[in-house]
Amino acid sequence: MSEVGAAAGNAESAGNAEPAAAGGGTHARSRARRLSIRGLNKWFGANHVVKDLSLAVEPSEFLVLLGPSGCGKTTALRIIAGLEAADSGRVLLGDTDVTDELPKYRDIAMVFQSYALYPHKTVAENIGFPLKVRGLKGEERAAAVRDAAAQVHMEDLLERYPRQLSGGQRQRVALARAIVRRPSAFLMDEPLSNLDAKLRGYMRAELKHMQHELGVTTVYVTHDQVEAMTLAHRVAILDEGALQQIGTPREVYDNPANLFVAGFMGSPPMNFVRGRIENGRFESGGGGGVGVPVEGARDVAEAVMGFRPEDAEVADPGTGLFDATVYAAELTGDVTLVTVALGEDASLSIKMPKEYDVDFDRKVAVRFPLERGFLFDAATGDRLPARFISAPAG
Amino acid sequence: MRSGALTRMAEIRANLPAARARGLKRWFEPTRIGRMSPAGSIIVYALLILWSAFVLFPFYWLAVTSFKLPIDVFEGPSYLPWVDFTPNLHAWADLLDFSAKSPLAETLTPYRNSVIIAFCSTALCVLVGSMAAYALARIEYKPKLGTILIFVVLMIGAAVAVGVHGVDLWVAGAVAGALFILLARSVGRYFRRSAGNADILFWMISQRILPPVVAVVPIYMMFQRVGLLDTHLAIILTYTVVNLPIVVWLMHDFFASIPVDLEESAQLDGASRLMTFFEIVIPLARAGLAATTLLVLILSWNEYLVALFLSTTKAQTLPILVAGMNGGEKGILWWTMAVVIIIMIVPVIAMALLLQRFISKGILLGAVKG
Numbered sequence: 001m002s003e004v005g006a007a008a009g010n011a012e013s014a015g016n017a018e019p020a021a022a023g024g025g026t027h028a029r030s031r032a033r034r035l036s037i038r039g040l041n042k043w044f045g046a047n048h049v050v051k052d053l054s055l056a057v058e059p060s061e062f063l064v065l066l067g068p069s070g071c072g073k074t075t076a077l078r079i080i081a082g083l084e085a086a087d088s089g090r091v092l093l094g095d096t097d098v099t100d101e102l103p104k105y106r107d108i109a110m111v112f113q114s115y116a117l118y119p120h121k122t123v124a125e126n127i128g129f130p131l132k133v134r135g136l137k138g139e140e141r142a143a144a145v146r147d148a149a150a151q152v153h154m155e156d157l158l159e160r161y162p163r164q165l166s167g168g169q170r171q172r173v174a175l176a177r178a179i180v181r182r183p184s185a186f187l188m189d190e191p192l193s194n195l196d197a198k199l200r201g202y203m204r205a206e207l208k209h210m211q212h213e214l215g216v217t218t219v220y221v222t223h224d225q226v227e228a229m230t231l232a233h234r235v236a237i238l239d240e241g242a243l244q245q246i247g248t249p250r251e252v253y254d255n256p257a258n259l260f261v262a263g264f265m266g267s268p269p270m271n272f273v274r275g276r277i278e279n280g281r282f283e284s285g286g287g288g289g290v291g292v293p294v295e296g297a298r299d300v301a302e303a304v305m306g307f308r309p310e311d312a313e314v315a316d317p318g319t320g321l322f323d324a325t326v327y328a329a330e331l332t333g334d335v336t337l338v339t340v341a342l343g344e345d346a347s348l349s350i351k352m353p354k355e356y357d358v359d360f361d362r363k364v365a366v367r368f369p370l371e372r373g374f375l376f377d378a379a380t381g382d383r384l385p386a387r388f389i390s391a392p393a394g
Numbered sequence: 395m396r397s398g399a400l401t402r403m404a405e406i407r408a409n410l411p412a413a414r415a416r417g418l419k420r421w422f423e424p425t426r427i428g429r430m431s432p433a434g435s436i437i438v439y440a441l442l443i444l445w446s447a448f449v450l451f452p453f454y455w456l457a458v459t460s461f462k463l464p465i466d467v468f469e470g471p472s473y474l475p476w477v478d479f480t481p482n483l484h485a486w487a488d489l490l491d492f493s494a495k496s497p498l499a500e501t502l503t504p505y506r507n508s509v510i511i512a513f514c515s516t517a518l519c520v521l522v523g524s525m526a527a528y529a530l531a532r533i534e535y536k537p538k539l540g541t542i543l544i545f546v547v548l549m550i551g552a553a554v555a556v557g558v559h560g561v562d563l564w565v566a567g568a569v570a571g572a573l574f575i576l577l578a579r580s581v582g583r584y585f586r587r588s589a590g591n592a593d594i595l596f597w598m599i600s601q602r603i604l605p606p607v608v609a610v611v612p613i614y615m616m617f618q619r620v621g622l623l624d625t626h627l628a629i630i631l632t633y634t635v636v637n638l639p640i641v642v643w644l645m646h647d648f649f650a651s652i653p654v655d656l657e658e659s660a661q662l663d664g665a666s667r668l669m670t671f672f673e674i675v676i677p678l679a680r681a682g683l684a685a686t687t688l689l690v691l692i693l694s695w696n697e698y699l700v701a702l703f704l705s706t707t708k709a710q711t712l713p714i715l716v717a718g719m720n721g722g723e724k725g726i727l728w729w730t731m732a733v734v735i736i737i738m739i740v741p742v743i744a745m746a747l748l749l750q751r752f753i754s755k756g757i758l759l760g761a762v763k764g
Contacts (some may be wrong), residue, residue: 083658104664116659120677129673130663177663 032059033094040089051241067238109178117162124158148180259381297386302378312368320365460732485729515633523641531649540585648682684752
């Protein structure tokens, strides 16, 4: 992993967390606490699932833990919740060390991927359960339940049972149960992944609005980079248990610290062309015929050139950086996605205007603004401090 | 080869509309999707009716016999009241006659014993068993095989000391217990191989592999030694232990099927482990709990062998009483026996009806996902 990139992202975004904390409910605001984890490690047998993970979530910040399945993000969340014990490292809530506290003493609420509603309890009983456990009775509890239910627009369905609710409604009940006791922090484990695409988009906006309104420190786990981009104040990207980069969505998108982050963010993800850097020139391997001058780089035997689909365009053969063959063109609605084959093993995606159409197997040129290209060291995965320059004329 | 198969398939396809069954064959094909074929339903219902008659006839026979006069019983089989014989309430009248030394007045004590023993042991068994089953479903145990071996060796040693060398039971027990704790703590950490939850579960159910008749004499001697023969406590404890494996085995599956998310959520919501168990887990497992309770109740209610050994008069249960009714100076009182058996069945049927409404499906619906 790139420690330099992670540290840089951290320092920069400390300033960025502040604007997020402005505005919103005053009551909740005062309760929001900083949540930090230090040097967290977790093994499952011989499997090192969380590797020396350190993060700080500012008060009222919405932090998204993003990574592919099996990257340790859910385990990290469960350690913060207290459902799993860390093998080493600390979990701090505000100034309190809660590493060895039972979940119920942590003042943290969690929304599960499955919602985990109690099926034998009504909506009102579900929402009221955390209060019932804490000994709140009668009208006091009922009022708090009504408030929480109103916040998620479920006040008319309090007497229903979970089985009588739709997926989106269940999701809301789970949220209401989390907010009813005004915790210091929210944890959410892929809460939208069981909803259909349309509802997911809607709930995403609602979730973001609610977090803004309540101002509760939130850690949100997902493998969906669109969710991460849209929801997060800051995104922490994990791979194989290790932190790859942390920063605002824009930072990690525009300025990826390494090959993994570059390839994970974006839909479709960044295009990669494998090759080498020799004598100030990037040359593609595999017979792609790409040759672009590079500035500020030593020679690298295995390098990767990267560029984003939306930065590139398809043009007439011979007029771009390199030529390729059209493999497929798909109209997705707002854009036409052109997939081209370069050499034997590289397949690149390029976003073109929706009016664009091209025949399969046509020879075309690909070009992108040189300042939008990235270079990585394929062996370490690290970003290279190099940039493309335009070829001398002729 | 391939084209041959294709030609054949084309032929079959062409014949499809005409291939529908005709004549006698139509009886063996469903008339509509989701129905049974006519012949099939005739066979199935015939078998069901036959089997029901076979199963229900003893109950009918019992009911009829309870209304017969002795003469109707001994004059050979008669089946239909008012046709074969005239019903008479004499056997049932005895039931209310407590004053005399009527055969039914003697049933009162065994009846009370049966109720106390069956309900107490069932309650105890289900409580302890379901908690054990829950622990086995949710917590991973790793008992060291070496430690188990030490325990067995010490137990045999204590038994030899008591039996052969005449050491006092309590002294031997205390020494063996202390030695076990000492050895388990000191040597135990060097043992590598350990058993898992599946092994513990199998060990529990394996207690039922042994025929009860093998264990019943040692059990008898045990209770004789502690002076608990012919008491409710002895039978309640024995039934509880004997039925525990069944409860653990059945409830384990029910608990394992409850999504663990629900319990973790309850934990985060602030509930303690016991509260989670009684507020969340038990209500969700109540179908299984009801079925298990009923099964254990029936087993304890009808148990004969253990009761035969452990009770003589004061703690005698109904099965022992009924079995003992085929002797005596008056000969076998079939009509009285029929009445006793009928009133013996009633509580179990009542419990079955009571618990049946809990044994419904779909209780977990809506717990997770959409």
